[in-house]
Amino acid sequence: MSVVVIGAGLAGCEAAWQLAKRGIPVTLYEMKRKQRTPAQNSDSFAELVCSNSLRSDQLENAVGLLKEELRRLGSLILACADETRVEAGGALAVDREGFAALVTKRISECPLITVIEDEVSELPANGDVIVATGPLTSDRLSQSIARYFGREHLYFFDAAAPIVTRESVDMSKAFFASRYDKGTPDYINCPMDEAEYTAFYEALVSAETAELKAFEGNKVFEGCMPVEVMAKRGKDTLLFGPLKPVGLLDPRTEKQFHAVVQLRKDNSGGTLYNLVGFQTHLRFHEQQRVFSMIPGLEKAEFIRYGVMHRNTYIQSPSLLSAQYEVRTRQGLYFAGQMTGVEGYVESTASGFVAGLALAERLLGKAATVFSPCTAIGALGTYISNESIVNFQPMNCNFGLFSPLTERIRKKRDRAGAMAQRSLLEIDGLLAQVL
Numbered sequence: 001m002s003v004v005v006i007g008a009g010l011a012g013c014e015a016a017w018q019l020a021k022r023g024i025p026v027t028l029y030e031m032k033r034k035q036r037t038p039a040q041n042s043d044s045f046a047e048l049v050c051s052n053s054l055r056s057d058q059l060e061n062a063v064g065l066l067k068e069e070l071r072r073l074g075s076l077i078l079a080c081a082d083e084t085r086v087e088a089g090g091a092l093a094v095d096r097e098g099f100a101a102l103v104t105k106r107i108s109e110c111p112l113i114t115v116i117e118d119e120v121s122e123l124p125a126n127g128d129v130i131v132a133t134g135p136l137t138s139d140r141l142s143q144s145i146a147r148y149f150g151r152e153h154l155y156f157f158d159a160a161a162p163i164v165t166r167e168s169v170d171m172s173k174a175f176f177a178s179r180y181d182k183g184t185p186d187y188i189n190c191p192m193d194e195a196e197y198t199a200f201y202e203a204l205v206s207a208e209t210a211e212l213k214a215f216e217g218n219k220v221f222e223g224c225m226p227v228e229v230m231a232k233r234g235k236d237t238l239l240f241g242p243l244k245p246v247g248l249l250d251p252r253t254e255k256q257f258h259a260v261v262q263l264r265k266d267n268s269g270g271t272l273y274n275l276v277g278f279q280t281h282l283r284f285h286e287q288q289r290v291f292s293m294i295p296g297l298e299k300a301e302f303i304r305y306g307v308m309h310r311n312t313y314i315q316s317p318s319l320l321s322a323q324y325e326v327r328t329r330q331g332l333y334f335a336g337q338m339t340g341v342e343g344y345v346e347s348t349a350s351g352f353v354a355g356l357a358l359a360e361r362l363l364g365k366a367a368t369v370f371s372p373c374t375a376i377g378a379l380g381t382y383i384s385n386e387s388i389v390n391f392q393p394m395n396c397n398f399g400l401f402s403p404l405t406e407r408i409r410k411k412r413d414r415a416g417a418m419a420q421r422s423l424l425e426i427d428g429l430l431a432q433v434l
């Protein structure tokens with residue numbers, strides 16, 4: 001019986017390829033030639049909608065490391081990207097049309113992959129299935145998935161605050177505390193005096209916002225107001241919202257601050273923190289400029305910028321394993337941005353893992369386990385971590401990895417050591433995977 005893969009984006013094509021190369025027949029459904037989503041422009045598979053860059057190709061960058069892991073493991077998407085790459089300094093950029101055409105050709109010519117150009121409107125009730133329909137999953141399939149999991153486990157918009165690394169916060173200006181000293185001091189607090197707040201406020205309300213896509217409209221903001229929109233309602237509005245200082249006293253003077261930005265732990269390891277209440281539609285470079293004015297965040301490393309856009313994704317930590325399989329139904333997998341991995345390369349990695357895991361199970365082989373010392377494993381660990389309460393889509397970053405046993409002060413050297421550790425593990429798995 002053929003495995004069903006729904007969606008021929010990067011994740012779906014990667015999953016289908018990994019199954020087929022191991023001798024397992026695949027039926028790949030793709031509806032775009034009959035019915036496109038608003039973001040799609042061509043009939044090719046693996047269409048790069050937003051950018052022609054697959055980001056950094058340097059091993060000291062987490063996504064660069066992720067690409068190298070996928071290369072070594074035999075990824076279709078990385079092979080096609082390397083064959084169609086164009087000059088872009090240290091980044092991997094491709095000829096978008098050439099890249100999509102090559103992926104389409106490889107998939108279409110594979111004798112074990114049957115492509116059906118039609119919409120899947122209902123989640124298959126049985127069989128081996130990988131759902132890789134992307135952030136703009138059709139309304140009918142989205143509704144079917146919501147019925148299956150429960151609507152509370154499906155999100156239709158992504159309204160996420162920026163995330164910074166804990167080590168990049170200047171704790172000589174910030175301090176740990178909880179409001180009114182209730183519970184444990186879990187929040188990092190970045191206080192402002194009146195002059196600092198005024199400068200921040202003026203920069204925030206005058207900052208450049210990203211342009212909404214036609215299919216997003218104002219619905220993005222119905223349930224969650226961007227911090228810059230809130231600020232424009234009046235200079236003091238934020239002081240009664242995300243920057244309210246009440247219940248937080250200066251530990252040196254016992255006086256109340258004029259304003260306080262709170263950062264909340266974003267992972268169980270405490271390496272990542274998000275800016276509470278700072279969902280935003282500012283352009284990324286403006287977020288870097290304006291939010292770095294917050295005392296303590298002058299040199300903050302932004303792992304993820306705030307976003308507010310149309311994005312269908314599931315509450316993966318409560319639903320999926322690290323192999324992207326639904327915990328309550330063997331043989332049903334999800335892959336791509338719907339799982340909460342953010343970005344083309346991350347989507348490819350999720351498709352690779354789902355395809356490999358399903359193939360190994362069908363072939364009766366021991367499952368390959370990627371530890372969080374690797375980029376692939378760190379992503380799988382993140383989307384399956386049941387301790388995460390405020391789950392948000394995430395790019396690959398070193399904050400998700402298991403920490404090194406030794407302390408290395410320089411960031412680039414530390415990243416290099418993490419990359420070396422990762423690739424040693426990947427090379428040790430090649431005989432099992434290839």
